[in-house]
Amino acid sequence: MSTSELETHAYDVVVIGAGGAGLRAAIASHESGARTAIVCKSLLGKAHTVMAEGGIAAAMGNVWPDDNWRVHFRDTMRGGKMLNHWRMAQLHAQEAPDRVLELEEWGALFDRTKDGLISQRDFGGHRYARLAHVGDRTGLEMIRTLQQRAVALGIDVFMECTVTKLLKDVDRIAGAFGYWRDSGRFVMFEAPAVVLATGGIGKSYRVTSNSWEYTGDGHALALDAGASLVNMEFVQFHPTGMVWPPSVRGILVTESVRGDGGVLRNSEGKRFMFDYIPEFFKGETADSEAEADRWYEDKKNNRRPPELLPRDEVARAINSEIKAGRGSPHDGIFLDIASRRDAAFIQRRLPSMYHQFKELADVDITAEAMEIGPTCHYVMGGVEVDPDTGVSVVPGLYAAGEVAGGMHGSNRLGGNSLSDLLVFGRRAGLHAGYFAYRHRRRPVRVHQQQVNAAAEAAVAPFAQDGGENPYTLQRELQEVMQELVGIIRTEDELTESLRKLADLRRRAGELSVEGHRQYNPGWHLALDLPNMLTVSECIAMAALERTESRGGHTREDFPGTDESWGGINLILTNDAGGELSLQRQDLPRMPDELHELFEVK
Amino acid sequence: MGYPLSMRLWRGDRDGGALQDFTVEVEEGEVVLDAIHRVQATQAGDLAVRWNCKAGKCGSCSAEINGRSRLMCMTRLSDFGHEDVITVTPLRAFPVVRDLVTDVSYNYVKARELPAFAPTPPDADGKRRMMQQDVERGQEFRKCIECFLCQNTCHVIRDHEENKPAFAGPRFFLRYAELDMHPLDTHDRRELAQSAAGIGLCNITKCCTEVCPENIKITDNAIIPMKERVVDRKYDPLVWLGTKIRRRDDRTEL
Structure with a gap:
């Protein structure tokens, strides 16, 4: 393919992804003066952020004046079992309030306190009520606000355009190559800086809250471009996904149900979470129903209900109850708010949950309990980045949001994702713009052979007749990850998963797709599959290596948290031969003045 | 089974x-x-x-x-x-x-034609104060998931391609109404709602409301009040006189 027939655009910064992180990055990049483009797989405003429900965690102190960034920082680190990059957790806690206020300046309409300030709600692992929210559709409010801001600024958006390859000029980023979904035609972006904001990996699992876009594209693009991934073994299974009917299995049920007073019960009607309070959280968790119930009104003199332990703890407990035969009729557990709050309260605070259960499951959540179970929700691991700038080890390549790693350690607290997107989206966009400016006299050059190779790889599935069906392969991949690299892991199963993934990788080289290049979902899936396989291999490899249980990584054969693992990150890179390679690396050490926050008072 | x-x-x-x-x-x-x-x-x-x-x-x-x-x-x-x-x-x-x-790009073109929110400055502590009852009307409209079913059903454009340039459609009347009802907005877009977005072409058959999956009362809560606000501004002689003697609100007309 000659360059003359290839649609080509030149920008200072190209942002891949248009969820919260991508949009916030593009706004920051644009405002820094950089010529900025957003490239996204879906229509603008449809990215996965739209599904976030509960809220944005930010220590604004609107409801509890005692709240401040230090408390939020401490909660975040403890929720991540201290494996978070301390500097990311610090920046996040410090800057989140400003990022929320900024959304309001751009038109967001948050729920209010009696004084007219932004209201804040309770969530798991957070000491104070600190989630800014709009009912239970906060993500929609956030994405629409950012989308409208980006539109108002006139930022160029390439919608339904998928990037398949990052281009490089020696060691630097030189741009990105992709295709238009509607026409199937190729497009190239020349840019000295690229921000990855592609989200997560959930579509590698059968039961997930994630949408089709979550195929690990950014993780795989980064590895391919020479960047490193950190702690991919940590995958969050959200404790409460729908389980019935089968077609909705995995769809998220917001943690706000518990934040607003909902409790978990087994088939015997027991609030079983009291039996699962780990030593690590005993000091801050109520040990009686009476204390737990008092906490909603009086946080000073009471400890948090165990239903609001961090998600990894709750998901494991639910899993154990179901395995012990105390589950609900459809292999879930009961989430009950109907008996705890009146119907008007539930409909006002949880309108979209009410709607979702009514429409999809014929369940009236103001009158009966919901059936729920764990669902793959979030990957804590991701591209290893510099906390302050979001730059990866590849000059010009930035990452923010779910695709970046380190911020959440081994487990993310609810509400910390939307704030993460805003804080680090802004930082990555700003620094990418700054990088492009600093390098304005040293332009990058796109190498034709890279473009040709990317184009050839993209059309390869059309060249083959009688090969594998991509939909079948995706289903098999999801089975492997669900069954062998799921919420509870063992050495034998992880070893088997790697063998099966290698076999799927071989078969993915023999895919066939029917039809032509115009809006062809079979072809699109065939191009997403290698990315899904790459992130799956990363997760399985790292999970096999880490012989302990911590946060979102539970090894049945190593059930305890092992202090010797507490200071170790697992780093994945592509070696010279294109094979995945795994190294151990020391966790960055927290300065003493922050360390003091964790000493027992 | x-x-x-x-x-x-x-x-x-x-x-x-x-x-x-x-x-x-x-x-x-x-x-x-x-x-x-x-x-x-x-x-x-x-x-x-x-x-x-x-x-x-x-x-x-x-x-x-x-x-x-x-x-x-x-x-x-x-x-x-x-x-x-x-x-x-x-x-x-x-x-x-x-x-x-x-190809739903029509909707994205219309979104670009709508002037953005322009708030008053924050209070001294950097925060903004609004009462829950004052944001609730706007919140109803912001439930919109941009499925464009209302646009698809609206008979002004459904079989009338020629109306598209002059007509933004129910989804964007929601947006005009949301901003007009926002307690802190400093812009007055009523003239634009009429001239650029063509709200006058809507004859309130409520087809949009019927198909809204979010059950937003598009016609009753957004379009009709917005039409009234547009008309108030244009034809009410008392309001007209009022604006000459004393400005009715501090907003800047766009």
Whole structure:
């Protein structure tokens, strides 16, 4: 393919992804003066952020004046079992309030306190009520606000355009190559800086809250471009996904149900979470129903209900109850708010949950309990980045949001994702713009052979007749990850998963797709599959290596948290031969003045 | 229990197309989008369909199901009998790209024509104060998931391509109303709602409200009040006189 027939655009910064992180990055990049483009797989405003429900965690102190960034920082680190990059957790806690206020300046309409300030709600692992929210559709409010801001600024958006390859000029980023979904035609972006904001990996699992876009594209693009991934073994299974009917299995049920007073019960009607309070959280968790119930009104003199332990703890407990035969009729557990709050309260605070259960499951959540179970929700691991700038080890390549790693350690607290997107989206966009400016006299050059190779790889599935069906392969991949690299892991199963993934990788080289290049979902899936396989291999490899249980990584054969693992990150890179390679690396050490926050008072 | 479902799906592109028959096994509790995905995975790998969340939250999978504008992910098979044929066609108000996917860029063009929110400065502590009852009207409109079913159903543009340049459609009347009712906005877009967005062309048949999957009362709560506000500004002699003597509000007219 000659360059003359290839649609080509030149920008200072190209942002891949248009969820919260991508949009916030593009706004920051644009405002820094950089010529900025957003490239996204879906229509603008449809990215996965739209599904976030509960809220944005930010220590604004609107409801509890005692709240401040230090408390939020401490909660975040403890929720991540201290494996978070301390500097990311610090920046996040410090800057989140400003990022929320900024959304309001751009038109967001948050729920209010009696004084007219932004209201804040309770969530798991957070000491104070600190989630800014709009009912239970906060993500929609956030994405629409950012989308409208980006539109108002006139930022160029390439919608339904998928990037398949990052281009490089020696060691630097030189741009990105992709295709238009509607026409199937190729497009190239020349840019000295690229921000990855592609989200997560959930579509590698059968039961997930994630949408089709979550195929690990950014993780795989980064590895391919020479960047490193950190702690991919940590995958969050959200404790409460729908389980019935089968077609909705995995769809998220917001943690706000518990934040607003909902409790978990087994088939015997027991609030079983009291039996699962780990030593690590005993000091801050109520040990009686009476204390737990008092906490909603009086946080000073009471400890948090165990239903609001961090998600990894709750998901494991639910899993154990179901395995012990105390589950609900459809292999879930009961989430009950109907008996705890009146119907008007539930409909006002949880309108979209009410709607979702009514429409999809014929369940009236103001009158009966919901059936729920764990669902793959979030990957804590991701591209290893510099906390302050979001730059990866590849000059010009930035990452923010779910695709970046380190911020959440081994487990993310609810509400910390939307704030993460805003804080680090802004930082990555700003620094990418700054990088492009600093390098304005040293332009990058796109190498034709890279473009040709990317184009050839993209059309390869059309060249083959009688090969594998991509939909079948995706289903098999999801089975492997669900069954062998799921919420509870063992050495034998992880070893088997790697063998099966290698076999799927071989078969993915023999895919066939029917039809032509115009809006062809079979072809699109065939191009997403290698990315899904790459992130799956990363997760399985790292999970096999880490012989302990911590946060979102539970090894049945190593059930305890092992202090010797507490200071170790697992780093994945592509070696010279294109094979995945795994190294151990020391966790960055927290300065003493922050360390003091964790000493027992 | 599973059963074989008969479907007729429109297949084609800009140059034309036709309904094609499929029979697919479906299960209890499934929605139309599940059935279409199974057709895709087993019978027509290149069947084009746009979707994202499959939970009624993103507004991507809009189509016409047995002639009605609906989200495929929120249309349950149990709403139909086992013997019924389900026919799915692309949105009619927008050009077809391929199969069930349409080019909805009209809506994104209209979004760009709408001047953004411009708030008053924050209070001394850097925060803004608004009462819950004052934000609730806007919050209803901001539930909009941009599925564009209201746009597709609105007869001003549904069969009248020629009206599109002068008419923004119900989705954007919601947005005009939201901003006009925002307690802190400093811009007055009433003139634009009339001249640029063409709210006067709407004759309140409420078709948009009927198809809204978020149950937003588009006509009653947004369009009619917005029409009244536009008219107030233009024709009410007392208001007109008032604006000459003393400014009715401090907003800047756009």
